[in-house]
Amino acid sequence: MNREQLFENIKRKQSFLCVGLDTDIKKIPQHLLQDDDPIFAFNKAIIDATADLCIAYKPNLAFYECMGVKGWVAFEKTVNYINDNYPDQLIIADAKRGDIGNTSAMYARCFFEEGRVDAVTVAPYMGEDSVKPFLGYEGKWVILLALTSNKGSHDFQLTTDTEGERLFEKVLRKSQEWADADQLMYVVGATQGKAFEDIRKIVPHHFLLVPGVGAQGGSLEEVCKYGMNSQCGLIVNSSRSIIYADNTPAFAEAARQASKDLQQQMAKQLLEIA
Amino acid sequence: MNREQLFENIKRKQSFLCVGLDTDIKKIPQHLLQDDDPIFAFNKAIIDATADLCIAYKPNLAFYECMGVKGWVAFEKTVNYINDNYPDQLIIADAKRGDIGNTSAMYARCFFEEGRVDAVTVAPYMGEDSVKPFLGYEGKWVILLALTSNKGSHDFQLTTDTEGERLFEKVLRKSQEWADADQLMYVVGATQGKAFEDIRKIVPHHFLLVPGVGAQGGSLEEVCKYGMNSQCGLIVNSSRSIIYADNTPAFAEAARQASKDLQQQMAKQLLEIA
Numbered sequence: 001m002n003r004e005q006l007f008e009n010i011k012r013k014q015s016f017l018c019v020g021l022d023t024d025i026k027k028i029p030q031h032l033l034q035d036d037d038p039i040f041a042f043n044k045a046i047i048d049a050t051a052d053l054c055i056a057y058k059p060n061l062a063f064y065e066c067m068g069v070k071g072w073v074a075f076e077k078t079v080n081y082i083n084d085n086y087p088d089q090l091i092i093a094d095a096k097r098g099d100i101g102n103t104s105a106m107y108a109r110c111f112f113e114e115g116r117v118d119a120v121t122v123a124p125y126m127g128e129d130s131v132k133p134f135l136g137y138e139g140k141w142v143i144l145l146a147l148t149s150n151k152g153s154h155d156f157q158l159t160t161d162t163e164g165e166r167l168f169e170k171v172l173r174k175s176q177e178w179a180d181a182d183q184l185m186y187v188v189g190a191t192q193g194k195a196f197e198d199i200r201k202i203v204p205h206h207f208l209l210v211p212g213v214g215a216q217g218g219s220l221e222e223v224c225k226y227g228m229n230s231q232c233g234l235i236v237n238s239s240r241s242i243i244y245a246d247n248t249p250a251f252a253e254a255a256r257q258a259s260k261d262l263q264q265q266m267a268k269q270l271l272e273i274a
Numbered sequence: 275m276n277r278e279q280l281f282e283n284i285k286r287k288q289s290f291l292c293v294g295l296d297t298d299i300k301k302i303p304q305h306l307l308q309d310d311d312p313i314f315a316f317n318k319a320i321i322d323a324t325a326d327l328c329i330a331y332k333p334n335l336a337f338y339e340c341m342g343v344k345g346w347v348a349f350e351k352t353v354n355y356i357n358d359n360y361p362d363q364l365i366i367a368d369a370k371r372g373d374i375g376n377t378s379a380m381y382a383r384c385f386f387e388e389g390r391v392d393a394v395t396v397a398p399y400m401g402e403d404s405v406k407p408f409l410g411y412e413g414k415w416v417i418l419l420a421l422t423s424n425k426g427s428h429d430f431q432l433t434t435d436t437e438g439e440r441l442f443e444k445v446l447r448k449s450q451e452w453a454d455a456d457q458l459m460y461v462v463g464a465t466q467g468k469a470f471e472d473i474r475k476i477v478p479h480h481f482l483l484v485p486g487v488g489a490q491g492g493s494l495e496e497v498c499k500y501g502m503n504s505q506c507g508l509i510v511n512s513s514r515s516i517i518y519a520d521n522t523p524a525f526a527e528a529a530r531q532a533s534k535d536l537q538q539q540m541a542k543q544l545l546e547i548a
Contacts, residue, residue: 062381072342098370104336124399126419127428149374155448156401160435170430
């Protein structure tokens with residue numbers, strides 16, 4: 001999926017919501033545990049209930065790996081289900097990978113050739129040759145960690161260097177030598193507030209993947225105020241506050257309602273760039 | 275496995291070699307492809323041929339994930355095989371994970387509870403709460419990326435901050451607030467030469483996992499000269515130059531010979547601290 005198609009989807013659906021499929025066997029409704037594949041059964045129900053309200057799904061690999069082989073099967077079934085039934089959805093494998101060149105090339109093959117995802121989150125610590133192998137696939141995206149939503153983001157990402165540049169700013173600037181806004185996005189946490197202004201000075205056109213609205217406490221309004229550009233430029237993720245909105249057999253309907261609430265707030269924000 | 279046990283193994287085997295199981299279906303000997311599980315068949319042969327010459331195995335997750343469900347099965351079988359037959363081996367899942375707290379906790383559960391590995395490599399970019407969940411397991415290790423072996427290590431890891439500290443040095447210093455040398459190791463590439471001197475000033479007692487000898491061009495002698503401490507303090511990894519030493523049915527014997535060459539060089543270096 002290219003940048004224009006993504007923006008078309010956002011306008012058509014009046015939504016820039018990404019639903020995070022951080023599916024934890026310990027948190028899903030009890031009655032699903034009788035299913036052959038409870039993780040997939042849960043995901044399928046969530047997807048069917050939310051697909052018209054969001055433009056992306058983001059399964060976090062940790063939650064699937066944790067289940068070993070069964071988890072991997074559930075992940076693949078989930079990705080295939082979205083592709084086969086909702087082909088307009090951007091599928092983001094939230095993997096935060098990054099390794100030496102030949103190993104990153106294996107990860108890229110894993111997600112973009114063997115798998116059917118559209119985007120992978122990548123960690124920048126190891127530099128150019130750890131990121132570049134992910135960039136060789138047309139219509140596929142690298143989403144590079146820049147300024148994350150967690151408290152630990154302060155430990156290294158905000159370190160200022162001798163040029164007066166903070167590490168996350170260096171990541172934004174330097175990575176533009178590797179690819180442009182048609183292949184690269186960045187992770188910026190919703191909890192980072194006004195830092196979005198500084199980020200937009202360096203990457204005015206790029207899409208930002210924004211986790212941290214909901215359970216982590218970020219504000220959608222603030223994110224839009226400082227982070228939105230003329231093509232929206234935002235994919236706002238919510239995981240726990242959607243998929244665990246309810247823990248009864250009515251969980252999918254509750255997830256729909258939580259998504260609908262966010263989508264309606266997003267529609268209002270989109271009026272700003274209409 | 276604790277630090278003392280690790281050092282005991284090193285002395286007994288006169289080796290601080292880690293064999294990297296970066297097993298690529300496209301590179302293993304043709305005749306193995308007839309096996310039900312060629313990846314595991316290859317690993318098993320390599321392990322049986324090298325176990326008396328090394329003290330650790332390091333499967334890189336990328337190479338298993340790339341195969342989807344089959345790869346995950348091969349990974350689990352490999353880990354179980356090592357545990358059941360060579361319990362004195364340190365098993366390092368080279369995963370380079372790191373995510374917000376609740377997600378890192380899932381990864382930790384994945385490797386240390388569901389899985390049977392002894393150590394996981396972790397990327398530091400997201401800071402304290404992305405690393406800490408891995409530190410809650412007795413006898414298990416976090417191996418944090420510090421100064422990696424690849425060219426891209428120059429992009430961010432060498433950035434000097436306003437305090438005159440380079441990013442990898444900040445990672446070494448700051449992470450010592452989270453755990454000590456009994457739970458933390460660091461990845462330092464063999465290609466980094468004299469930087470080992472600077473690293474030993476900050477972490478004199480920690481074990482360092484050193485990739486980059488062999489195919490990547492690092493020198494074992496230089497690593498030992500600048501990086502060895504009184505308890506060895508080094509686990510030197512070689513992957514490709516051991517496991518792909520030969521591509522015929524004699525591959526395991528060739529892997530043994532390549533391991534033996536390294537082990538003998540290591541035995542000489544260990545005389546320095548005897």
